[in-house]
Amino acid sequence: MNFEKLLEVAAGDGEVTIPSSWAQGRASFGGVSAALVFDRMANVVAPGRPLRSMQVSFVGPVTPEEPATVKAELLREGKAVSQVLGRIVQGGEPRLMVLASFGGDRDSEVQVDALPAPDATPVDQCSGLDYIKGVTPEFIQQIEMRWAFGNLPFSGKGGRELGGWMQFRKTPETFSDAHIIALVDAWPPAVLPYVKGRVKTSSLTWALDIVHPRPVLEPGDWLLYKATIDEASSGYGHTYAGIWTARGELVALSRQTVTVFG
Numbered sequence: 001m002n003f004e005k006l007l008e009v010a011a012g013d014g015e016v017t018i019p020s021s022w023a024q025g026r027a028s029f030g031g032v033s034a035a036l037v038f039d040r041m042a043n044v045v046a047p048g049r050p051l052r053s054m055q056v057s058f059v060g061p062v063t064p065e066e067p068a069t070v071k072a073e074l075l076r077e078g079k080a081v082s083q084v085l086g087r088i089v090q091g092g093e094p095r096l097m098v099l100a101s102f103g104g105d106r107d108s109e110v111q112v113d114a115l116p117a118p119d120a121t122p123v124d125q126c127s128g129l130d131y132i133k134g135v136t137p138e139f140i141q142q143i144e145m146r147w148a149f150g151n152l153p154f155s156g157k158g159g160r161e162l163g164g165w166m167q168f169r170k171t172p173e174t175f176s177d178a179h180i181i182a183l184v185d186a187w188p189p190a191v192l193p194y195v196k197g198r199v200k201t202s203s204l205t206w207a208l209d210i211v212h213p214r215p216v217l218e219p220g221d222w223l224l225y226k227a228t229i230d231e232a233s234s235g236y237g238h239t240y241a242g243i244w245t246a247r248g249e250l251v252a253l254s255r256q257t258v259t260v261f262g
Helices: 003-011 030-042 177-184
Strands: 051-057 068-077 081-090 093-103 143-149 161-168 200-210 223-233 236-245 250-261
Touching (some): 003 177, 030 068, 030 177, 143 223, 161 177, 177 200, 177 223, 177 236, 177 250, 223 250
Antiparallel strands (some): 051 200, 081 093, 143 161, 161 223, 200 250
């Protein structure tokens, strides 16, 4: 089941079963889970209010091949901003919680240009992360990544930066904020190049801001992702990342806290 079909199914009565082709270990890929909740939240706010910011808490694993319910609750709708609470419930328990702010434009004298995008090796000169059954997460079948920054996970080489180019392997019919959300979470935690053996990691919290007016994105466009480690110790890592178009336009800002088991 491709990404658009998942969105379509969840948009009905909120019931969805995420197939194992979107798995990430014992859980469903966090990016697609968050995107499903976002899409339902976007349908309860007033028109003309795009997503500005969302905070995701990964309460427990959203298990693949098990029915789940995607819910959204409008908390408040002000003159310009709507606050929405979303969640995925599975087995009678909350598995993923999202608090999001959707806001229309305001008149303002403040205008500050985004910092320039980092220099990156062109996508056609970067090595890809291939899907290898039993080695890479199953969702790599759906999302293509080309390495441009940092060392590979489990290489033991360390480094503070990680990232590169990303897109869906099957070109979507449209390119929405839901697609951005799914892509941004695809990259492995930036702390993994510090370990030599395979260890388990999991996102604990994730904050994502999407910049508006958002640059025009067409289906099949590559996005550039670069994450940097702030600090990591005691089994937790703290990172921030930027996401840009191939033209160097800022699309989104991401911050994550990850847990490292080992």
